[in-house]
Amino acid sequence: MDATRTTRQLEETIDEFEKQKIRDIKKIFGEFLxxxxxxxxKALEVYTLAYQNIHSVDEEEDLEVFRSSLHPPDYQSRLDIVRANSKTSLDRTGSFLSTSGTLQVRCRHPYSKIPIK
Incomplete structure (x- = not known):
């Protein structure tokens, strides 16, 4: 009698354990899914927007922007103006534009009296 009762309690405990295990697995996989x-x-939303943006590209306008970047405006005249104004005078920092258009800075080493270029 005691063995039967113990067996039945053990079966109920095992049965309850299995039920709880199934509930836990369902919960974990449900949350994962x-x-x-x-x-x-969300990825589908992003891909949809990307797809729409790709198809909304105006090929002719994009080609015009590319072509205009191949031929930038003439900056040579502006550079000549800067060079002409910079040859005769140094600015407050002691820097000036050389005739090649490069910026040169004159400074003095703190421990010597020899200027460093």
Missing amino acids: TVEMSFHA
Whole structure:
């Protein structure tokens, strides 16, 4: 009688353990799948926007922008003006534009009296 009762209690305990295990597995996999579906839904939204943006590209306008970048405006005249104004005078920092258009700075080493270029 005691063995039967103990066996029945053990079976009930095992049965309850299995039920709880199944509930836990369902919960874990359900949460996992919900997160994955949310991720893929968001990815689908992003891909949809990317697809729409790709198809909305105006090829002719993009080609015009590219062509204009190949031939930038003439900066030579502006550089000549800067060079002409810079040859005769140094600015307050002691820097000046050389005739090659490069910026040169004169400074003095703190421990010597020899200027360093």
